Amino acid sequence: MGSTCVRIAIDAMGGDHAPNEIVAGAVRASEELGVKVLLVGDPQQIASALPPKTNLERVEIVPAEEAIAMDEEPLNAVRRKRKASINVAMDLVKREQADAIFSAGHSGAAMASALLRLGRLPGVDRPAIGTVFPTIKAGKPVLILDVGANVDCRPKFLEQFAVIGSIYSQYVLGTDEPKVGLLNIGEEDTKGNELALRTHQLLKENSNINFIGNAEGRDVLSGEFDVIVCDGFVGNILLKFAEAIGGVILQILREELPQGLHGQIGTAILKPNLKRIKQRMDHAEHGGALLLGVSGVCLIGHGSSQAPSVFNAIRMAKEAVDNQVMQQLQSQYEILHSTSD
Amino acid sequence: MGSTCVRIAIDAMGGDHAPNEIVAGAVRASEELGVKVLLVGDPQQIASALPPKTNLERVEIVPAEEAIAMDEEPLNAVRRKRKASINVAMDLVKREQADAIFSAGHSGAAMASALLRLGRLPGVDRPAIGTVFPTIKAGKPVLILDVGANVDCRPKFLEQFAVIGSIYSQYVLGTDEPKVGLLNIGEEDTKGNELALRTHQLLKENSNINFIGNAEGRDVLSGEFDVIVCDGFVGNILLKFAEAIGGVILQILREELPQGLHGQIGTAILKPNLKRIKQRMDHAEHGGALLLGVSGVCLIGHGSSQAPSVFNAIRMAKEAVDNQVMQQLQSQYEILHSTSD
Known part of the structure; x- marks a missing residue:
């Protein structure tokens, strides 16, 4: 370890506004949150994206030769471009040179890279993507998963999502008994499609979570x-409907x-x-999505992420590390392993 | 027939604000749209719900002894209470004494009553519930189906929904080549769950509809x-998320x-x-949901329907009858019958 401050690997080349907005958000996080940011990508591009008078005390540039474009087939691209920024950043986490990773690039590629390099948590069949939505109660967000990976x-995948989601809600969002x-x-209990009916039973019987019942669209x-x-389809x-409706209303x-x-x-x-x-409805305020169920803290930003989203995602990553969410998840091995359908 | 004006059977006892708001909306429709409304339910309650100075020229009260409560199991209730307002109203359509029906009561009961009394259109496996959403383009709504019946x-159910939905969009909403x-x-084409992947193929090959591709949540x-x-789960x-979000934003x-x-x-x-x-985001402006695939024009209102929603739903029913949507659907028998998976 050496350093005691939290170290976040940043895929500086990923996203519509990379590297400038990514670097700007990361540098701000290093200054305001006291985290160390490892900016992975083309050193020259990153250097010229650094804001003037950047305090370089907690900023490090890690070279990567390539980047994965948004239209590439993720698994192939991740395998072929071994030195792509997302892979180099993921390797930093794997080698414990970073405590967490953030990328606003190709989310499928981030997922594939995480699976290949970090692997799944023991007992987890499928990782999920979790997103935090604001609710009608200020300061009381809700974590929704899966929003697209599966x-x-x-039914047992959804049961695992419930266990992992509870731990994240508790240790990252600070919720008591989520x-x-x-x-x-x-x-x-009798409502729903086949998947929902069977999952309802499993959740009801799982004593490791605080299952309070079905949530309708209105809830x-x-x-x-x-x-x-x-499931990731629904x-x-x-998620995409909710993101769009904010814009519709603002229009x-x-x-x-x-x-x-x-x-x-x-x-x-x-x-x-x-x-x-506008701020209260703004997605950027709520940072990135969480890649849940892999062996590492991974945050995925929207392709359109700008500096404030990057900053907020890094704050979430820091919370996750500070609160030892990975250790909590690993200690739940038995619980996850016992899920079944 | 006898009368040339469109006759709408109204379940006057169904809904949270029945009979007052239902009757008020129906009476207004009889006056402003020139339709005849057949108010089905307890004659005394209906009579005292009539606004003062109601012009009774196109208003008729049809007695029904019972009503179905919101918490009753629909199929049982519809079978047991043969004289319930929803059944009596549905029988008016069956006996061609009414051209269409509106109910804001138990939607499952309306569905069951329609299936038992009117039956499905030839070639249709499963009726669907369709709802009209406003879009970002003023005056250009979108018909979504199924929002809860199945x-x-x-895949072939969804294909049938596409055919029926197209005909409704054309003949009720006045869309050219929906x-x-x-x-x-x-x-x-390669995105989606199993159901979506297989349905995509069927829709692409169906020459009777103008399939333009996948719609994401944001679309x-x-x-x-x-x-x-x-499918009716998604x-x-x-639907319920969209209904709630309007309220969230207003709050x-x-x-x-x-x-x-x-x-x-x-x-x-x-x-x-x-x-x-508020008006532009208000669901009431867009009337009721359509029960699609049964042999009759059936509109289902929200349980919370008040007079403006009732009025708008009756307007939609009138459009459907005026534009001979049932005849159009029946002439598509061969098309529907040929759907398969």
């Missing part, structure tokens, strides 16, 4: 649940609010309040 | 699609906009504009 699931829900079409943002599990559709506000003279005056007066509303 | 689907999408997690409200098909979660607006003195003044000035925004 489109066809078996309330777990199963995404479903009704509250009653997702209610703040009544801390963790909601679903989760991905919900309706922009169109309708300033209508007429009253509208223009009122909107001008309300400017600071509108900005706060 | 939680486990086979653009059909398959709800999925990516644009590419639902884009206005690029006129009809989107999915559709129901999406954030209510909390954040009036903050501070500036906020209070600005909000007061903006009151009319805010009201218009």
